[in-house]
Amino acid sequence: MTEQLDEELVARVQQGDKKAFDYLVIKYQHKIVQLVNRYIKDPSEAQDVAQEAFIKAYRALDGFRGDAAFYTWLYRIAINTAKNYLVARSRRNSNYEIDIQDAEKVENAPQLHDLESPDNHLANQQILDVLNDAINGLPEEMRTAIMLREFEGMSYEEIAEAMDCPVGTVRSRIFRAREAIDIKLTPLLTHGDFR
Amino acid sequence: MNDELKQHISEFLDDELDHADSLKLLQSMQKNHELTDTLNRYAAISHLLKNKQHLPIAKDFTATISAQIEQEAFYLIPKRKPTKPVYKMLALAASIAAIAVITTNTIKNPTESPQLAPQQVAQQKTTPPAQTNDTEQYPLNARINDYLQAHNNSVYTNGQADFRPLAKVTAYNSQK
Numbered sequence: 001m002t003e004q005l006d007e008e009l010v011a012r013v014q015q016g017d018k019k020a021f022d023y024l025v026i027k028y029q030h031k032i033v034q035l036v037n038r039y040i041k042d043p044s045e046a047q048d049v050a051q052e053a054f055i056k057a058y059r060a061l062d063g064f065r066g067d068a069a070f071y072t073w074l075y076r077i078a079i080n081t082a083k084n085y086l087v088a089r090s091r092r093n094s095n096y097e098i099d100i101q102d103a104e105k106v107e108n109a110p111q112l113h114d115l116e117s118p119d120n121h122l123a124n125q126q127i128l129d130v131l132n133d134a135i136n137g138l139p140e141e142m143r144t145a146i147m148l149r150e151f152e153g154m155s156y157e158e159i160a161e162a163m164d165c166p167v168g169t170v171r172s173r174i175f176r177a178r179e180a181i182d183i184k185l186t187p188l189l190t191h192g193d194f195r
Numbered sequence: 196m197n198d199e200l201k202q203h204i205s206e207f208l209d210d211e212l213d214h215a216d217s218l219k220l221l222q223s224m225q226k227n228h229e230l231t232d233t234l235n236r237y238a239a240i241s242h243l244l245k246n247k248q249h250l251p252i253a254k255d256f257t258a259t260i261s262a263q264i265e266q267e268a269f270y271l272i273p274k275r276k277p278t279k280p281v282y283k284m285l286a287l288a289a290s291i292a293a294i295a296v297i298t299t300n301t302i303k304n305p306t307e308s309p310q311l312a313p314q315q316v317a318q319q320k321t322t323p324p325a326q327t328n329d330t331e332q333y334p335l336n337a338r339i340n341d342y343l344q345a346h347n348n349s350v351y352t353n354g355q356a357d358f359r360p361l362a363k364v365t366a367y368n369s370q371k
Contacts, residue, residue, distance in 0.1 A: 033250060047252065055260060055263055189251060
């Protein structure tokens with residue numbers, strides 16, 4: 001489903017429709033930022049690198065022939081951009097001694113790159129506390145639905161089967177769980193935003 | 196923003212929204228940034244649940260990329276295929292061959308002077324055809340000059356040959 005949409009959007013970009021590339025950015029921005037953030041802990045830097053990755057992807061899209069899925073291709077560009085950024089930064093600043101091999105290890109040990117300030121750490125802990133409260137305050141069926149989705153990675157159909165309810169009900173439960181959490185977190189996230 | 200739209204955003208995040216609705220949602224998101232913010236907040240919640248870390252996305256994330264891409268005008272517009280040099284060479288050769296054939300014919304058949312100047316056409320009307328050799332009375336250089344004059348655009352506007360276009364004058368001459 002998602003690959004078909006990507007193929008259509010990529011074809012449109014290749015024909016000169018820049019708006020279609022905006023759609024791809026909207027669709028994948030959070031995934032790419034999260035991916036880059038595994039390598040570059042600072043959220044602001046991670047976003048700059050993610051943006052650079054998208055621009056590189058746009059420039060290279062003319063040569064994309066669809067041998068792999070678009071996201072797989074974009075994923076590789078993002079990882080290479082992040083690694084190159086780390087290498088360039090380590091050259092600029094001798095305090096960061098990171099090379100490609102180190103960058104590879106980061107994915108498995110994100111805490112090594114945790115450069116967060118104590119303030120940020122505290123804010124993050126506050127957000128986690130509110131999140132836990134919000135989840136605990138959810139009705140049982142909503143909590144189960146969102147847990148199966150987020151932690152087990154189950155599809156809506158699988159969740160429907162597991163919970164013995166229609167897929168439409170699963171759609172609604174997951175949405176309402178997210179919405180309930182969002183309402184509780186929004187005041188904190190607005191203040192905690194770094195831009 | 197209504198709940199149906201928000202539910203679509205939630206489904207879109209999980210890749211559970213169908214193709215047509217996904218495209219429609221993306222179009223709406225590009226126009227209404229509130230929808231994109233909602234998607235990013237839902238994505239942040241998802242990330243927070245899995246990684247215990249809050250990772251916000253800047254509101255101008257897409258706009259920044261879009262602005263930068265806008266500067267790269269026509270970058271992805273399909274490139275025009277350059278004309279093959281073979282065709283250019285063939286066209287040039289054909290033109291040269293055509294000129295050579297026309298020139299040769301003109302020189303070899305002095306009696307046929309299809310494109311005489313209007314003055315000469317008028318002269319030929321009044322003067323009876325000469326019995327002597329044409330090439331002696333009408334040398335090659337003069338004929339070339341006449342030929343060039345006949346191709347001068349001024350022939351159409353000089354008021355001679357009854358304002359007949361050159362093609363008509365030529366046709367008249369060749370019938371003769």
